[in-house]
Structures are given as structure tokens and as C-alpha cells.
């Protein structure tokens with residue numbers, strides 16, 4: 001069965017089917033990607049403890065992240081959350097996002113066909129930059145005195 005023939009729940013079924021055909025992505029691949037990626041994140045010396053301090057029950061988080069990637073990559077509209085707010089309060093800098101992206105690129109390449117991996121990586125890089133800006137804007141800074 002080709003990816004485009006698979007049943008998928010989407011707010012825009014035709015758009016989703018076209019992206020699946022173009023990229024070779026489907027919900028199974030996204031599920032594999034998410035699970036393998038967070039296995040690596042949890043084992044990572046720098047990122048692991050940050051996630052461990054916020055997440056005790058991983059099953060709902062993984063489910064949520066599959067819905068997120070389904071929304072972002074396949075435009076299914078399945079995710080409803082507030083990632084900007086969640087990340088704005090995390091103790092992270094751009095180096096953390098670089099590390100996150102390094103693991104994401106590696107996992108996307110391992111689990112997805114090349115077009116699909118490129119599609120996901122492009123979106124992850126864009127979102128990482130937005131989240132980093134949200135963190136920067138939320139971090140209190142000392143404003144130099146003009147007096």
C-alpha cells in the first residue's frame with residue numbers, strides 16, 4: 001500500500017494525501033520517528049534531565065508529539081497546544097536547540113525516506129528558531145542604565 005492510500009484523519013484530507021504522496025510520510029513513520037527521537041533525548045546527558053524535570057508520564061507526551069508532527073508535517077490539524085508558552089519557561093539557550101536539532105536530523109534520516117526527512121527537518125529548524133525567540137523574549141535581562 002502506498003502512503004497516499006492509507007486512511008488518515010485530517011481536517012484537509014486532499015492536502016494531507018498530496019503531502020503523503022510527495023514525502024513518503026505517514027502516521028506510522030511519524031510515530032516511529034517520535035518514539036525513537038525521544039528515546040535519544042531521554043538518554044542525552046544535557047537534554048535528558050530537562051525533560052525528566054517536566055515529564056513523568058511519557059505516554060501522553062509521545063501521543064501529543066505524534067499529533068504535533070501530524071499537524072505540522074501532514075497538515076491534519078490534529079494538534080491543539082501552546083508550544084510557545086511551554087518552552088518560554090524552560091532553562092534553555094540556542095545550544096540546547098542545536099543539540100535537539102542534531103538528534104532530530106539524525107532520527108528523521110534514520111526513520112524516513114529522504115524527501116520526508118527533508119520536509120520534517122526544514123519545519124523543525126523553523127520552529128526551533130521561533131521557540132528560541134520565545135525563550136529569549138521571556139528571559140528577564142538587565143537593561144543598561146542611560147543615566
Ligand code: HEM
Pocket residue numbers: 047050051054055064065068080081082083086087090092096097100123124125127128131
Ligand atoms: C531546547 C530544546 C527543547 C527542549 C528542552 C524541549 C522541552 C520540552 C518539554 C520539557 C516539554 C513538555 C512540557 C510540559 O508538558 O510541561 C515540551 C513540549 C513540547 N515541545 Fe519541546 N523542547 C525543545 C524543543 C522543541 C522543538 C524544536 C519543538 C518543535 C519543533 C518542540 C515541540 C514541542 C511541543 C509541540 C510540545 C508540546 C506542547 C504542548 O503540550 O502544548 N520542542 N518540550
